[in-house]
Amino acid sequence: MPNKKSHPSALHEKAGISPPEMISSDSVKNIQQFRKLQPSSAELVEGILAGNITALSRAITLVESTNVSHLAKANEVINACLPHANKSVRIGITGVPGVGKSTFIEAFGKYLTGLGKKVAVLAVDPSSTISHGSILGDKTRMEELVKDKNAYIRPSASGETLGGVARKTRETITLCEACGFDTIIIETVGVGQSETAVHSMVDFFLLLKISGAGDELQGIKRGIMEMADAIVINKADGDNIKKAQFAKVEFNRALHLFPAKKSGWTPTTSSCSAITHEGIPEVWKTIEQFLELTKGNNYLFEKRKEQNQYWMLETINEQLKLNFYNHVQIQKLLDSTKKAVQNDEISPFAAASLLLKTYFKD
Template sequence: MPINKTVSLSSGFLKLFLFSLLLLFKQIILANKKEHTSSLHEKPGVSQPEFISSSAVKQVQKFRKKQPSAQELIEGILSGKTSALSRAITLVESTNVNHLAKANEVITACLPHANKSIRIGITGVPGVGKSTFIESFGNHLTSLGKKVAVLAVDPSSTISHGSILGDKTRMEELVKDPNAFIRPSASGETLGGVARKTREAITLCEAAGFDTILIETVGVGQSETAVHGMVDFFLLLKISGAGDELQGIKRGIMEMADAIVINKADGDNIKKANLAKAEFNRALHLFPTKKSGWKPTTTTCSALTHEGIPEIWKTIEQYVEFAKTNHYFIENRKEQNQYWLLETINEQLKTNFYNHPEIQKLLDATKKAVRNGEFSPFAAAQLLLNIYHDYKK
């Protein structure tokens, strides 16, 4: 046999052998994959030690499932227990009509112990650094001996209606502070950058002994300003390059701000932040005088380096002293209470309407009729409202 032919045959056998190994290797991989079909498969954890009592485990599980009474929640809140505070806020936020009476009992009992805090609303466009700022600001406040409650509102998806509620992940230090309480809530269908029951959550936090309430809104635009109606001081966070004097003409969120803070004033961005500060200062001259008589301030800060954070708190203290001296502080809270009276009525009417048995029976059919063009939306709405009123009689 010629040498070239022998070499060719050897090369062919070698390729066949390698191909067979490759097939065998793939079969092994596929066999392993069949055992773990989920990409989220977890390795077996550490087994429970033998000395753990099964009855003790059942008791703990039973305790966790047990719903505390209204009185237990009230006593827990007034004694400063954050676990009771968390459960009370969850109760208040519940849309279950069966929880309404219990929630009202808790809030009513906490009201005499509320109204002893400074309420600060913090808002700004997405990406401005609200959560990072709040952690830096909150750490500064707790270092001064303050008890800080953070009510962080996350936007809800209009598609899945879910919310990440991930603000705590950005506040790694503050969440471990014993003098701080962080409660994320979903905005749901509520406009204005706040959650449906943020006002009630403020009352519960104040009753639990928190003297400084920080409300972080969702990333808001010019007209979403509901948070302004529940706080004493309204802080607007900005970043350089986000606007100029033209913003002063827009009668929106900037007009309501008691202070404008240019965040991320660090590194190469310091010069840009100072330019933005000058721009917004010029814009403030276009605003009418605020009802409180306070002249809004503009400053820069860095939530990363903590530069400018103490000065912001000093500004808030100056504002509170100013507003209490001219009696605007109390009058403003009285007006806010009137506003939330009307908001609560609107919310309760809406809840009662959609939870009415007859409306629940007819709503899907009515929506289908409107969708098919058999009824106009206005006629269908009037029909449902008439049915609701007739049954209420």
């Protein structure tokens, strides 16, 4: 029989044509080389004072870095920017998750930029205690404000700091002020821990509330209510208007239970809608009245002096803690001491005393 000509299988794949290279290797090298070039402290300061947002963002990244080698450079930038700072209004905004902080800040920020203000929003995003990651979605939620040329939004992960604000946020304020932003808004995580820290770095503290969530009963409690310079009931629109008005009356009654503030200011209550923008201008008018009063009686300037002193002491505490846990002898002893405490071989207080003696001995 004649040999049959073999045919390739129907599943046989023909050799294809290699697609052309879409990315130039030279371009990749140029980009990598550009990223390796780190601007000097002087270049960053020059850019910040000129209003360059890229320089500002890079400087804030330095401040937020946990790399020890970045600390000295960050301090150089901050010290150079300090003479150009302290010229803004610092506003802290807090409220429980779901109260509409991001929506309110966008409406409020757009109103301020419409008045010719330059607004910087420092939004602290909660970090996961499991993965240690953060969504950093504040820019997404403020899609209109983020496109405004007179606004700057910087989301930051809370990390392991109390409530997500500490020295890094305080220094970021200085950089934003040096860059020309005259209104700084700090949004807290809103989990009940960060309010004290935020209060210690702002001029005006705004508490956002919503009606119909049982918050009216919380009004008679101390703590966050005592720190607030104004309470604003958000989401006062549609069928919720009457509830917001009722909540406003209840919170106003609660405020009268607290002692007078050192500033001489009487906290106010109001309602607004971040959706319809109803009541937003009144919030700014309240802040202006507060500033007029506290500047007139010199309280605002004295408060900032106290805040500077507070953050000096906080920085000392933070640095001592960092040095303690990075100490070579402490790192050697810590695990065994922890196990001894867990096994009731030594009391927690005696163990702490032993570790501290070891630390100060060296």
